[in-house]
Amino acid sequence: MRYKEIAGDVQRRVEAGEFAAGRLLPSEAELARAYDASRVTIRKALEELRHDGLVDARQGFGWFVAADPVRQTLGRLGTIEAQLEATGAVAERRILDFGFVKAPRRVRLHLGDDQVLRVRRINLADNEPFARVTVWVPERFGRVLSRDAVSAQPFYELLPVALGGATQTIGAAAASAEDAELLAIPVGSPVLRCERVTHDTERQPVLVSEHVFPAHRSEFVVELPNVEVDDASIAPSGLRLVD
Amino acid sequence: MRYKEIAGDVQRRVEAGEFAAGRLLPSEAELARAYDASRVTIRKALEELRHDGLVDARQGFGWFVAADPVRQTLGRLGTIEAQLEATGAVAERRILDFGFVKAPRRVRLHLGDDQVLRVRRINLADNEPFARVTVWVPERFGRVLSRDAVSAQPFYELLPVALGGATQTIGAAAASAEDAELLAIPVGSPVLRCERVTHDTERQPVLVSEHVFPAHRSEFVVELPNVEVDDASIAPSGLRLVD
DNA sequence: AGTGATACAAGTATAATACAAGTGTGCGAA
DNA sequence: TTCGCACACTTGTATTATACTTGTATCACT
Structure with missing residues (x-):
């Protein structure tokens, strides 16, 4: 044979x-x-x-x-939840707190509101935490949200506007004491920290969120479709030096 | 062909x-x-x-x-170099080593070649290191590159193919001893680690590169134009859980 | 059934060649 | 100066040939 x-x-x-x-x-x-x-x-x-x-x-x-076997595995990935379910894992959202607060400076800069609804929560996959998320919602939207609604449905289904896109900023940091405990990782171990501003179809910001992921469990995959900007020599495009 | x-x-x-x-x-x-x-x-x-x-x-x-040679939006964010020069900073590339090596497994998976040119270097802005970069080039391209050429020009100008895009994976990690010394940061402090596969217009991989940035100096900005996938509830899109 | 050797049909990429047709230039005639 | 035209050079198109490829069939051997 x-x-x-x-x-x-x-x-x-x-x-x-x-x-x-x-x-x-x-x-x-x-x-x-x-x-x-x-x-x-x-x-x-x-x-x-x-x-x-x-x-x-x-x-x-x-x-x-026929098809790139490597690319297939990275291929288009749906939401994290769908991906988790595909692997048989159980996704869960655990709300830490839910209430109106004075908007932090950078949130006020985006949303304009001074009073905002802040929701903090932990996302788990198979009972293991993989993200600590904070979402800030403008008061006008926050007033109609309940804690139960937020824990049951994604925000984008709850907001009475059509979302048009988002800008997200990805950085690395060392885990704070609180995050370390919530994510069950050592204090100071590296985490991915992502700040996102979601806007509606008119490009008006409607949501600001911060996501913290343990480095060992997560990574981002970004497609750069047309390379105009691409210069492998210098740095991945989209990179920004701060201060 | x-x-x-x-x-x-x-x-x-x-x-x-x-x-x-x-x-x-x-x-x-x-x-x-x-x-x-x-x-x-x-x-x-x-x-x-x-x-x-x-x-x-x-x-x-x-x-x-053609009248408008699809000179697509270079506008948004130029190269890091251009951005640096706009602020008056001085950009420099310092080559650490340059030579042919046996391809690591994940590089071989993308490029196919077993023998590849590896270039490691440090990028500096105003004499301060902001990135440690390793680039792997297939042998057929690497043969015609000199150390001087690589230090003077970006790779994408040196490769005899038209680049069509890239896929990059962004993660966080703790600085290794070597990276810490090269980037002048403490060992174990958080770094952004980005792995990029650049491909030509036929989607054939032509370049694999790894970029390490100190977390305190850099962050990524990603535009998510159409939100279909967007679920502010779960996680930034493009996130992937590993292992 | 699996394998080897062979032959041929058909498709693809490339080369070499020829010719038609459009464009720009320079020169000579009016 | 200006018109007209030959001339060189260009792309557009077609034909033929060749080398190499897969697709398919046949016959022989184990």
């Missing part, structure tokens, strides 16, 4: 990235020489991989890797 | 401004001689670029750079 061996080996090589995605594999003739097998056997192996969707071929063109 | 290579190279040259907007490109015959390809192949490459709106041609006149 030589063709199964060969199929396995080629599959391994494809998945190891030896043949980059979308690019050509060696021709059947070359593979036949390399594996010291006949073209019939090589074809049988390749056709098995084609059936699995790993590679494909066009007559007169050649064999190529 | 010679014509795709040529298309990529011409695109790069156009975007690098080698042929000013509205000016003529070399004639098909000249290009054929320069690339040592037939006119058919050159035309196929140019027609691909025409289809993308980058260039156009008139019979009897020649090929020219």
Whole structure:
């Protein structure tokens, strides 16, 4: 059963990235020489991989890797919740506190309001905390929100406006004593700190939130679609030096 | 697939401004001689670029750079260097080492090559280090790069392909002993760690790089234009839980 | 059934060539 | 000066040839 061996080996090589995605594999003739097998056997192996969707071929063109196996895993990811559920984990939101407060300076700068609803909570996956989140909502929206509603539904479903996008700032920091306890990590260990301003379709800010993630459990994936800005030489685009 | 290579190279040259907007490109015959390809192949490459709106041609006149060569919004945030220079700071790249190495596993997964050029360097602003960068380049590109070239120009100007985008992963970590010394920060203090895979217009990975920034000096700004995925309730989009 | 060897059909990319048709330039004639 | 035209050079298009690829079939051997 030589063709199964060969199929396995080629599959391994494809998945190891030896043949980059979308690019050509060696021709059947070359593979036949390399594996010291006949073209019939090589074809049988390749056709098995084609059936699995790993590679494909066009007559007169050649064999190529069908889809980037690496990219597939990073692929488009839905919400964190959906991703968690896909893996069978149980997502939970635990509200720490809920009430109106005087807006911190940077929140007031965005929302304008002086009084805002502040909701602090912990997000858990499979009973393990993976984020500490604080959300500030303008008073006019906050008045109609209840603690129960907030714990049951995402904010974006509760707000009476259509959301148009967001700007988020990602930084690193050392875990504060409080965050460390809430997230069950050592004080001072690295965390990802993300501040987000969500705005409606008119680009009016409607939500300010801060998210803190333990570094060992989370990372961001950002797609930079058109590279105009891209200069691998300097720094990832979007980076900003502060102070 | 010679014509795709040529298309990529011409695109790069156009975007690098080698042929000013509205000016003529070399004639098909000249290009054929320069690339040592037939006119058919050159035309196929140019027609691909025409289809993308980058260039156009008139019979009897020649090929020219299209009116607006899709010079997309470089506006938002220029390169870090430009930003630094705008504030009067002096940007500098200091090369730590430059040479061919066996590709680490995750680099090989993306680039396919086993032997890659690795360039490590420190980026400084006003003599203060703000990033430690490692870049891995496939052997076929690395062979034509010199240490001097790399220190003088950004990679994206040196690679003979047109870049099409990138995927970057942002995480937090504690500074290793070496990074701490290079960046002049305490060992174990939080750093932003960014891994980027830059690909060409065919979505073929051409560059893998790792960027480490001291947390106190840097943060990422990400625009989330359309919110579909956005759930302020859960987590910033693009977040991924690891392990 | 699996494998090898061979042959041929059909598709693809490229090269070489030819010719039609449009554009710009320079020169000579009016 | 200005018009007209040949000339060189350009892209647009087509044809032919070649080398290489996959697709498919056949026959033989174990």
